[in-house]
Amino acid sequence: MTIDSARGAPSPGAADDPSGLAEASPELIQLLTPEGVRVEHPDYPLDLTPEEVRGLYRDLVMVRRIDMEAVALTRQGELGLWASLLGQEAAQVGSGRALAERDMVFPTYREHGVAWTRGLDPLKVLAMFRGLSNCGWDPAEHNFHLYTVVIGSQTLHATGYAMGIQRDGVLGTENAAATIAYFGDGATSQGDVNESFVFASVFNAPIVFFCQNNQWAISEPLEKQSRIPLYRRAQGFGFPGLRVDGNDVFACLAVTRKALEAARSGQGPTLIEAFTYRMGAHTTTDDPTRYRLEAELEAWKLKDPIERVKAYLVRGDLADPAFFDEVDAEAKQYAADLRRRCLALPDPQPMEIFRNVYAEPHALISEEQEQFAAYLESFETEGSGS
């Protein structure tokens, strides 16, 4: 619901989705209701041990706590900016836990939860937002590519990478791998995203397109990007599209797992639209009160991805209060450590500017580097009074 639609302005998608939220729509794949009741879906059976469910719960709590800490650090001026994932934990943890180690992830700038599932140290993500580097991790270490800030660019890289996997001849074998590309609802308007759909489809590339429809692209609601539900776009490009409850970690896990298996076995791409909601601001510099209504936020709070897993655990007697306390304590401790480690990060040295621009020696860079070193040196000699 936008401020406009609340005022009675017709929304273009109204026929499809009169509530603007599509919660009850039959297309939405859901395995766990907002009340924490497990439901079955014939196409997406999911057997999780209590241990595994508790693991997912822990992931969700940790990821939210890390995100909260980063927001707090930004407010205190320790990070330049932060793109919060609040509300999107289930979409990220569910899809992230569906990945096999060999699969390759191509994230945007908001995939801190997916990064967590890949084992990337959150400190590296914080370092980027602290302004210490322009990303700065080795994608090969966790099969987690660099964050991409330019909207949609990474979907083409993911597709090309998938075409490479295909050419390696591993699809259908035990060495099979797939790629997963993350992007937002706004990104679906970009040429690059549409071109990646074309390439993936035409070449039958082993890729899963994972769109987190958090309803907003900064201030623009979904109806400024599309008049049809996003998952239906896939059909026009010639591959399946599905909509999953993005606040349901079970459904995100099951659906992504199946799509990745299809990709690895050579059946080509799938588009998954995780229907979710951005609970916070777009980034810490954004002011959502200028464009969205409090009522919308309140409605989505009832669908909180963490609360529903907790309700499920409690309902099934799969975890006792001590477990929840332990997870909370662990998250708190982790966040405190992370904060400490973040504040201890040293500022980069000026000469870092010249490093890693090229793989081979480069005369111009060397020349500028020397000149700049001499320039900096001149202050030191002045300063020492010589």
Add this chain to the structure above:
Amino acid sequence: MSTTETLTLGKALNEGLRRALEDDPKVLVMGEDVGRLGGVFRVTDGLQKDFGEDRVIDTPLAESGIVGTAIGLALRGYRPIVEIQFDGFVFPAADQIITQLAKMRLRSQGALKLPVVIRIPCGGGIGAVEHHSESPEVYFTHTAGLRVVACSNPADAYSMIQQSVACDDPVIFFEPKRRYWDKAPVDRSGDWLPLDRARVVQPGSDVTVLAYGPMVKTCLEAASAALEEERSLEVIDLRSLNPLDFGTVEESVRRTGRCVVVHEAPVFSGYGAELAARISEKCFYHLEAPVLRVGGFSTPYPANRLEEHYLPDLDRVMDAVDRVMEW
């Protein structure tokens, strides 16, 4: 009633856009988040409220789409003012700007006009993440068929945006984002310097300092500091990069015999290279020293904890001034 009022640069642009929308019903504002949010820098704040969604248009998130459809609207008689949210995001639209917008007039043998303004907040210094601090001006000055201008202060922001909208050619309009909050008096009388003219903002006699956009203020600060060392810098705000008002530059350099060019973009293959080459060609016998350039390194714009080293500051300008004086 006085026609002069003190405004921030951002607000001056906002008022300039408002005037343009008022004066001509064919003027449109379009871009990502320009409507309800008023743009991420609030430059379009309140315009949608007052002019409606048909004239101040929140577009889908697609820069090529934004510029491409603006071209179509211009072909149909409208005058679109497009906002690109940050410098680094103009590249998805580069194809439309370079292969289409810039060349359509020529290709129609003059039958078509393309009055499209593309506003780009540019430059660094605000501690942003990647792709939010770049200076992409030479990609566009190198493309024939585009006019490229850069405002540096509120008064120019107010007048130049209106002149750009009134211009029948495509204009790439750079806004120095770290100066959005700077305040100065704005004259609304309409008695303005033409859009393609440079301005001597600080007369002086020892060294001509050429700058545009965000660097003008830095160079004025350098000029004040230089005075204490009894050096007189003449600071010229180029304002228009293409076409370049070389007459104003030439007159000054012939008089001072020394020139320093300052911009944020990398020096190599940058706008300063064009200026230095022209000056050495046209003012060769008047020069006491080679033209020196101060600017960014031949590296990507660095992470923000390093930007103070990357961006030309007062010290680097003064250092270049010292060197041309010692020649």
